[in-house]
Amino acid sequence: MKGIWKLRTRPVALLIMLFVSVQAWAQDKGLDINVDIDKGDEGMFAKPWVWVVGGAVFILLLVALLRGGGKK
DSSP states (O other), X not given: OXXXXXXXXXXXXXXXXXXXXXXXXXXXXXXXXXXXXXXXXXXXXXXXXXXXXXXXHHHHHHHHHHHTTSOO
């Protein structure tokens, strides 16, 4: 019984190892792709005044939320 099991699993194992090695070999080719998406402008969030205005709005919202309505 064990001899039959070995005879059946060896070809299956050989096919699986062959398939895995072929896939690994197929992925071995390296591609040299150079993608440059720099448009030359810095963008809006690179400007300091945007961060200052955003910080001021955040602090105003934080103060308004922490006051909680003001009536006691």
